Amino acid sequence: MEQFVFTFFNAEIAGRYWQDILRGMGVTVLLSLAVIAAGLLLGLLLAVLRATGQRAATLAVVAFADIMRSLPPLIVIIVLFFAFPYVDLAMSSFTATWLALTLVLAAYAEESIWAGILALPRGQSEAARSTGLSWIQAMAWVVLPQALRMAVPPLTNRVISITKNTALGSVVALSEILNTAQAASSNAGNPTPLMLGAAAYLVIFIPVVLFARWLETRWRWKR
Amino acid sequence: QTGPLRTGVDATFAPHAMVKLGGGLQGFNIDLGEELARRLGRKIEIEGTEFSGLVPGLNAKKYDFVLAPVTATPERAKAMLFTEGYLDTDYTFVIKKGGTAIKGLEELKGKTISVNKGSAYEMWAHDNAAKYGFKYDVYGNNADAVQAVQSGRADANLAGSTVAAWAAKQNPAVQTTYTVKTGLVWALAFRLDDKAGRDAAGNALKCMKQDGTLGKIAQKWFGYTPAPDATVVKAGVGQGVPGLDGYDATPVTPKCS
Amino acid sequence: MEALLQNFFNLQVYREVLPFLLGGLWTTVWLSLLVIPIGIVSGLALALLATQSGSRMLRIAVAVYVDFFRSFPPLVLLILIYFGAPFLGVDLPKLVAVAIGFMFNNSSYFAEVFRAGIESIPRGQMEAARSTGLSRMQALAYVVVPQATRNALPDLVGNCIEVIKLTTIASVVALPELLRVARDAQSLVYNPSPIVLAALLYLILLWPLVRWLSRLEHRNRALH
């Protein structure tokens, strides 16, 4: 037991590295927020684009969503970061990680929101159109508010699991929590910093899941 | 003790530890480990794994020691018990082929350096960035760090001389340049409480140095004949790395069979 | 452009490392086949606890478990289990450690999916089943869970895809799955082409699943 504590919860080593982890936490929080905001927004736009029913749009959106959901995000990050400079599109590690995760989240969000749109009775948009609302108005005021609520539970899972992937930024030199923790643990020859990192993740993500739960109960209106 | 020695390497560290495409592992440290086991009269099992798993694995007694190249540093010496060094670890810069060579550390001002995560080079960069006025980025493995140089994200990659030489050989787009003498060594790492194991391995290392076996392995993988005072051929006095925690200065006469 | 091809689409490197990568792909596949059923079964059990238990404490306990493990980084979890257990006197084999680690992580995600599915089944289904004399367990097994599973199928498949991608963390306990062997190969040849090849292999492995997933979502529309 003593050995266990020495190895995984070593106070002396924790004291040496907690500030680094804290700094990494700042990066992770910033990146996560950027990914969540941009990913959900892009997903929403794509779902709306698909809802227009244009064949070309549908095809493009479906292809995008398929590919992004099939590839491990790490690979997307590596390609964005290392391959794009060759075509004169260099981006920082933060940007590359952000972009990759945003695209992946957008793919999932698009699918979830689209499923929500499909699940709505057709009567909803018909009722709206019959009072003279335009297509986009019916979308904005009647269809999307309901579709989004339906998409909350599946999206929560995805938002969390994809945002946790911010850790992948470590391969492209992004000093987020996990990168910092792994480096520290290797320097110290002790995995305690990894545990600090895990704690930092909990601090960040527990509020996210609680918020999602709150949203879900608040938005669960009887049908 | 009769069972096989269990140990692990991070197999992304050519030419010290890397995969064979047909299966299995190869490299300087692999040969070192096998020779060591032979001399200790044991079999050896070497696992390719992530660097993050090595030290926890050691402490959890999954591994008897860490065979992967570990640079002996004061911080690490507080957490692990080192044998004496088996190889000098000097640092060499890798730049784009045809780029302007680096002739001194002063020239690093304003440049960006790429290093491998959790390596001694990262520590070195961390400690010297302010002094020489450069920036550094930390990558997932050294191949990525070299790729960063190639795609123009970093001006130079800093890695162990052996590793840098391998990278330059494999990848025609980069070349080695300036080397920093560090005085640091690579050593085998044991659990803090496993002095016996450390001493036995240390003893075997001394023998391997004295009879030139280690030097031959170095020549095989690095392609140069070591200088007579190089760590790879010159046995140390006591057990461990002088100046670090865990050093036992009592002179040892190696018992070789 | 030349350099791009050389570095990312190097056919010669592809040819060289393909057999090696296929070995990794195989590991990824059987790892997935090991951990996904475990995650589904334990997730379903949790969801049943969360929705069927009369005990408020138990339901809260499940919610805490689920939220904790959804937030905990799976890599660190795996390290903690595999390398932590020996300190408590149990030496877990790799596969057992991986199975446990994925069980904690996966079950929390699957539990949420199943919970949503079960809650989508009208109460009348359970009542109708009970009114014909089926016991609670029978009603769950024959009436509620099959429907809940069908309703949740798209999310279930989506989760499975995520799990397959997550098997990459098993490399920390020296199980060389696809991404890991690609990284090893990359380090050997100092050329990132193996990564791109791995991407293609992932695409081949997962794309049919993703397609199937979309079909499921469409079929679900027909039910509404």
Add this chain to the structure above:
Amino acid sequence: MSSAPILEIVGLHKSYEDNTVLRGIDLRVRAGQLVCVIGPSGSGKSTMLRCCNRLEEPSAGQIVVDGIDIMHARTNLNEVRQKIGMVFQQFNLYPHMTALGNVMLALKKVQGHSHAEAEKRARRALEQVGLLEKAGSYPSQLSGGQQQRVGIARGIALEPKVMLFDEPTSALDPELVGSVLQVMRELRESGMTMLVVTHEMAFARAAADRVVFMDGGVIVEEGPPEQVFGDPQQARTKAFVSRYAAQH
């Protein structure tokens, strides 16, 4: 007269927290009788019905079905429930099973019949409701009236002592009501005991042996249909009955 009560409710009370819904219901249904329960929305009709097979837990009172006290702690509920078929307003068919599968499930899992035997009985029940040719259809492929008839078949296949119906036609298109009521009439003729909550006054009037009028959680009045509809004794009954007459 005639036979002994097959369902007997004595002093039934039911409250939800501070909301008392049933305030002492006494009701006896004799074997072979069809009893219709009418009353305004919220008067507790469904609650009473659901207490009869303990889908709802009564707060107090006694319920005896075919001589078995179903409130007794030692009574095996799942066993008793086979004796009490129930048909729901929303049908509640299992959407993932065919009509035949819906009827067979309890035959196999509760009564433990072999597949072949269960299928034989299920087909007989489907035939009774005139749906044998739809045995292989899924609920979503059936009209509302057909779905409800499958619901009835699911109940009668277990050969219950008494069938409970909770507004069996009120979720149906008007055109489909007739076939369901017809099946109920036929069931009656074959001697099934039935307790039916309904808004179909015409049906209650024509087919019921006895009509029970509930309001505010109590039975206000009961009697033969001619009396309850034609000459109600209580003011509340009168008001309710006349409101219906006006609408139709």
Add this chain to the structure above:
Amino acid sequence: MSSAPILEIVGLHKSYEDNTVLRGIDLRVRAGQLVCVIGPSGSGKSTMLRCCNRLEEPSAGQIVVDGIDIMHARTNLNEVRQKIGMVFQQFNLYPHMTALGNVMLALKKVQGHSHAEAEKRARRALEQVGLLEKAGSYPSQLSGGQQQRVGIARGIALEPKVMLFDEPTSALDPELVGSVLQVMRELRESGMTMLVVTHEMAFARAAADRVVFMDGGVIVEEGPPEQVFGDPQQARTKAFVSRYAAQH
């Protein structure tokens, strides 16, 4: 007699791929009239109604509302649709908005009224259907009848020239039907033009100015209710009407 037609349908055809649903409908509805459309299931009643505001795209034919040819390419559909209120069988209220919000949405977004003005108009409409006190309730908190009345208020708040109703009471519990029909009667009295698809024969008979009987995608017969119900000219009408009479 009386006023000019406010809704005029000429030669309306509608097919879905190979399935022809409407085969030449001609219908004129004069201002202030209440016209009921009856007919068997699948006869095309809903389709005809939905063509009137182009929720369904007609295959051929002309539809003129208040002098505007709604089939004309240059017609602004969103503008015309305000003149044609529609009430659905399934209510189709927006579940995420209160009753007031449901009524206000188009007032604000389509007619561009200020919030205050929109609220004033919405409240007036809710008052007309007798639901002012439920303005703050969400659909899930309302009974079916109340929901449908909100649906009507949503339509009339835009002050349309004509209101279309598609079986407005057929998803309602029988008890709740009355209040909705009552609102429709009052609307009629206030001079609203209405085209109503319904199964409520009693209502059609009592309240309609004219009854249209459809079958197989054509209008088989039309006339005053006394004639269509009392003395139908066509065999098909006769059969349909007598089937209904038998059931009720």
